[in-house]
Amino acid sequence: MNAALEVSGLSVTQGGREVLRQIGFELPRGVFCGLIGANGAGKTTLLRAILGLLPSQGAIRVGGRIGYVPQKLQLEPDMPVRARDFVALGLDGHRFGLALPSRSRTQDVDAALHAAEAEGFANQRVGQLSGGQQQRVLIAYALVRSPDLLLLDEPLANLDIKAASEIVALLKRLCATRKVSVLLSAHDINLLPAMDRILYLADGKALCGTVQDVVRTEVLSRLYGYHIDVIRVHGRILVVAGGNGREHDHDPVHVSAIP
Amino acid sequence: MSYLVEIWLAASLVALAAGAVGYVVVLRRAAFAAHALPMAAFPGAAASSLFGFSLPAGLAGFALGGAALLTLVQRSARRDSATGLLLAGFLALGALCLSLSGHYAGSVYGLLFGQVFALGPEDLPVLGLSGLCLPILLWLGLRPLVLSAMAPDLMRVQGGQPRLAELAFLALLALAAGFAVPVTGALLVFSLMLGPGATASRFCKRLETGLLFAMVIALGLVWVALGLTYMTNWPVGFFTGTGSALIYLLARLKTV
Ligand SMILES: Nc1ncnc2c1ncn2[C@@H]1O[C@H](COP(=O)(O)OP(=O)(O)O)[C@@H](O)[C@H]1O
Ligand SMILES: [Mg+2]
Numbered sequence: 001m002n003a004a005l006e007v008s009g010l011s012v013t014q015g016g017r018e019v020l021r022q023i024g025f026e027l028p029r030g031v032f033c034g035l036i037g038a039n040g041a042g043k044t045t046l047l048r049a050i051l052g053l054l055p056s057q058g059a060i061r062v063g064g065r066i067g068y069v070p071q072k073l074q075l076e077p078d079m080p081v082r083a084r085d086f087v088a089l090g091l092d093g094h095r096f097g098l099a100l101p102s103r104s105r106t107q108d109v110d111a112a113l114h115a116a117e118a119e120g121f122a123n124q125r126v127g128q129l130s131g132g133q134q135q136r137v138l139i140a141y142a143l144v145r146s147p148d149l150l151l152l153d154e155p156l157a158n159l160d161i162k163a164a165s166e167i168v169a170l171l172k173r174l175c176a177t178r179k180v181s182v183l184l185s186a187h188d189i190n191l192l193p194a195m196d197r198i199l200y201l202a203d204g205k206a207l208c209g210t211v212q213d214v215v216r217t218e219v220l221s222r223l224y225g226y227h228i229d230v231i232r233v234h235g236r237i238l239v240v241a242g243g244n245g246r247e248h249d250h251d252p253v254h255v256s257a258i259p
Numbered sequence: 260m261s262y263l264v265e266i267w268l269a270a271s272l273v274a275l276a277a278g279a280v281g282y283v284v285v286l287r288r289a290a291f292a293a294h295a296l297p298m299a300a301f302p303g304a305a306a307s308s309l310f311g312f313s314l315p316a317g318l319a320g321f322a323l324g325g326a327a328l329l330t331l332v333q334r335s336a337r338r339d340s341a342t343g344l345l346l347a348g349f350l351a352l353g354a355l356c357l358s359l360s361g362h363y364a365g366s367v368y369g370l371l372f373g374q375v376f377a378l379g380p381e382d383l384p385v386l387g388l389s390g391l392c393l394p395i396l397l398w399l400g401l402r403p404l405v406l407s408a409m410a411p412d413l414m415r416v417q418g419g420q421p422r423l424a425e426l427a428f429l430a431l432l433a434l435a436a437g438f439a440v441p442v443t444g445a446l447l448v449f450s451l452m453l454g455p456g457a458t459a460s461r462f463c464k465r466l467e468t469g470l471l472f473a474m475v476i477a478l479g480l481v482w483v484a485l486g487l488t489y490m491t492n493w494p495v496g497f498f499t500g501t502g503s504a505l506i507y508l509l510a511r512l513k514t515v
Contacts, residue, residue, distance in 0.1 A: 051415075073413075
């Protein structure tokens with residue numbers, strides 16, 4: 001299999017509602033793809049379906065191992081777990097039995113911490129790290145089994161712009177050096193230019209392409225089913241979604257900006 | 260063996276199990292379950308005196324049954340209120356059994372608040388088994404027990420089964436709670452579990468050292484409580500309860 005991920009005809013029903021309808025796309029190896037969509041568009045649903053955590057219809061083919069960074073993970077400050085011990089849970093934390101210290105275990109953990117640039121705080125309690133540091137530890141956790149595909153669910157949501165762009169830069173380096181494919185979900189499209197591809201999710205449908213391909217008035221309008229303006233001003237891109245073809249609707253449903 | 264040594268040994272074994280399981284309770288944020296399961300053991304003790312089967316069997320049987328019910332309840336959306344209702348139901352059942360058995364007042368007091376001096380040498384083998392086996396099982400299961408509570412999805416992606424871990428946890432909790440009931444009473448088992456567990460989780464940097472530390476604290480707590488009970492003739496549950504709260508307050512003063 002050439003691609004890191006092939007999805008075709010994927011439908012997922014959640015709570016009686018079809019959240020994803022006949023979605024199809026393909027993710028080549030070593031590509032950094034942004035999964036974009038408003039809150040409730042089904043980003044988490046898509047990622048969990050790819051992971052096999054949700055029942056779904058259609059075909060999902062993954063060309064290798066998957067690493068996952070979930071959306072909501074509370075790392076409590078009083079957890080007696082150092083960052084490096086947490087990453088080690090990614091190797092065998094799901095199995096009962098003693099975790100005997102071995103050289104290959106230590107090496108795997110150290111390599112993952114190094115790749116995620118998290119060595120500096122590896123011996124601190126994971127719950128006491130800053131948001132950006134915790135994201136790095138979570139990325140190290142996802143990397144520890146040397147995945148071919150990395151799924152990250154809104155890893156930038158609680159970070160400031162600087163921490164967020166550092167994480168994006170880190171992921172971009174991982175794509176280049178390790179040939180890992182990254183699918184990163186975000187509800188706002190601030191850091192889009194860094195990505196090789198965009199997977200746009202709206203109304204249960206998906207569209208895949210480059211930023212230039214996808215974020216265009218006619219494409220987004222067709223996807224949403226009503227008129228959407230994509231405006232380019234001062235090198236930034238503004239996505240303004242209006243009501244169902246009503247000319248004088250002043251309540252934009254969704255406004256996003258690309259710097 | 261002298262009577263006092265037997266008491267001391269029995270209480271120590273209970274402390275080891277309670278300390279170890281309490282630590283995992285704290286890590287899994289399952290304090291409410293830890294409060295409810297001893298209540299499930301309470302009617303077991305009452306029923307054993309009513310129907311004449313052995314006390315350990317009654318305690319373990321009912322606590323494990325409670326764990327099974329709790330597992331079912333925890334799937335529902337309103338798990339808090341459901342757990343609370345279950346807890347009230349257990350207490351009511353225990354009250355009925357005790358009342359039918361004819362020695363209500365004294366037994367109620369003992370089963371709710373502890374009657375360590377009523378333990379006999381026949382209780383020691385069972386307590387010994389739980390005091391030694393439970394910590395070992397918890398030690399072996401520590402990482403999946405923590406991971407399944409912290410990040411069930413990550414565990415599933417790795418091929419683990421968080422549901423199974425939850426079931427194992429509730430069963431171990433039920434056994435530890437059930438066997439601690441005669442010593443500290445159903446209401447105060449909770450104190451023996453949470454104080455040491457919470458303290459250890461604040462002070463230790465590693466999962467495994469925390470488990471050992473929690474057991475040591477629980478052991479120390481029970482020894483001090485037994486000594487004070489011997490001197491004052493006050494109930495042992497009073498000393499474990501206040502001691503546990505005190506230890507935790509002191510631990511809170513340390514910023515993690
Ligand atoms: N467990 C669930 N039960 C019922 N509906 C759900 C469940 N999980 C998600 N949904 C619904 O599915 C839709 C997509 O949710 P989600 O994938 O979490 O969106 P996103 O991650 O893009 O914000 C939402 O409308 C949400 O209400
Ligand atoms: Mg989501």
